[in-house]
Amino acid sequence: MKALSYLNAPLWVLGVFGAEKSYRKNPILGSPTLNRWGLHRKRVEIAEALAAFRRQRLAASLDPQQRSFFDANGYMVIENFLEPETYAALLRETSEKIFPAREMRQGQTVTRMTPLPPEVLDHNPGLAAAARDPRAKAMIRYAASQGGQPHCFLQTVIAEPSRKAKDPQTDVHSDTFHATAKAWLFLQDVGEEDGPFCFVPGSHRMTPERLAWEYEQSLSASSAKDGHHASGSFRIGLDALAGLGLPAPVRMAVKGNTLIVADTHAFHGRTPSERPTIRAEVHWHHRRNPFLPWTGLDPIALPGLREREMNLFLAISDLQERYLRQQHIWRDVGAVALRSQAHV
Template identity: 45%
Template sequence: MAPVWVAQLATGAKSFRDNPLIGSPALNRRGLHERRMRLAHDLAWRRRARLAGLVSAEDRAAFDRDGFVMRRNFLPDDAFRQLRDAVFAYEAPAREMIQGDTITRRIAVDPQALAAVPELKRFLANPEWRGINRYVGSFDQEPLTYVQTILSHVRETAPDPQTDLHADTFHPTVKAWLFLTDVAEDEGPFVYVAGSHRLTPGRLAWERETSVMASESANRLLARGSFRAGREEIARMGYGAPKAFAVPANTLVAADTVGFHARGLSARPTVRVEIWTYGRRNPFLPWTGLDAGSIPGVAERRIPWMWRARDLMEKAGLGGQPWHDVGRLRPADPPGLQPG
């Protein structure tokens, strides 16, 4: 396995527990994790410079400063209502995952969805939506796209671990939302620490310190490379207070999730529906395009292929499948999973 572990250093591999080189306390004391992080960020900003023409000067300045773009009233009112109503009426194969007291449902935006919901196909062709996703993610690629539903307080247990402030990985990556429902401040809003997509001396020192102990951490998500931080730690890194995105429906948010973010706590059972995208590539590529996964005919089929592959791996005993097949559902339907 040693050649594989070495090769993974030049990829987005992030697990401190699964790769003994990435997780080596000795190598990380010498700056392995910090150097990978610095290089990945430098390359991302170089790629963004070549993609700058895809976004407005205002959106570019907001992202460069804050790490996110937020646009209220993103679509014209009539276009948004048509999109929302069509998406809410669409029944399709759905997958659900339960974490803590929260169920996340995802419906793939695949060829069947695009044929059944032409309003969705038109939205995904919107040049502003496409440009913001690409600039924030630093790659000219098609992100994975879902209709996502967050169902909170489905059972009495510890909160969803996504409510802890965390960075998804060590390198820039994009997640974007078009909220189809209003999101109140006490109903699980997206939370982000403005400016935390940029590396400060305090952040780099904290990353080095955390990387040394990560492989032995009792926190499974931290050990797998999604570092968690408390508010006092974030302040010591030189960042400000987290911002909760309490926003009306028809708001776009696109964020670099190397910045610290979380799902806010919900005071009551809620149902949040959104169009959600996620884009990540090898962070050490110098070019912006040349992505086989973005080829038409391939891009819209990746999610069903991934789900089937994980199902087969689980049957073969080669790994778990956290996304459970719950049959055909609409986005706002009650949970398909029965919370234990």
């Protein structure tokens, strides 16, 4: 490690008390000695306890049956989520118009992100009704165990199975060490052959077996060959799930207008698509500092920032790439149709 790298030591220390997860970029988090002494395990235990505490405060916002199903399984599935006329308006707007977008390629899959700032939502009532739906936000907040403003954008997943490079998101994995949420409102049917989302029911719970597994992974994660594993998004083989007392992943082939909300601290993935596919969805994700005891006080929810967070993130990333030579993964492809072919 270069001597100048140690100037980052204060940031490494602060990262221990936040959502930072990379064992490779943060040598404190990645220290085999500190993790042998229980650093990662203690972070997981504290984050789990605080997530349970925050969910108690958020529980009243959910339907009791939905909450009970989530508590047991770690996800929720709601069919026919939007009213027919609202869903029809959403499909019309996303089919007829073009929007500024970014794309990233991961092996044989391209993901397109279309931000939804107020100036887009205010001119597209179907999109606005979906993105701002209070029921969706309540479920996402509960799954993430966090109040505040979930990030929302249109997402297009373009699968090109003729390419040989592997999509790393098809490995069953956990996004991070603490409760965090993603949600998808599908804008068309997703069949079994279309690479549907898969999820391991009950894997959001920190059982003694899961905690022991987390501990074992922390001892060698910093030197893992898999870069995603080394960055704190732990991969797990299907044969290892049974050893943790967990079932095989459930493949979620769904009809259009179905909402899935999941705690992606649980094991999940994107199954490989058997044919070229282009699918689109309204997508949310919600992740905050797992060590906060409160559910409010989210700066992104403030007027002027709310619904602009994705554009702000992209602008900062562009500046870092231009002036600090820190290349980021989201490439600007201009204004494109939601279901157009990949541009990267």
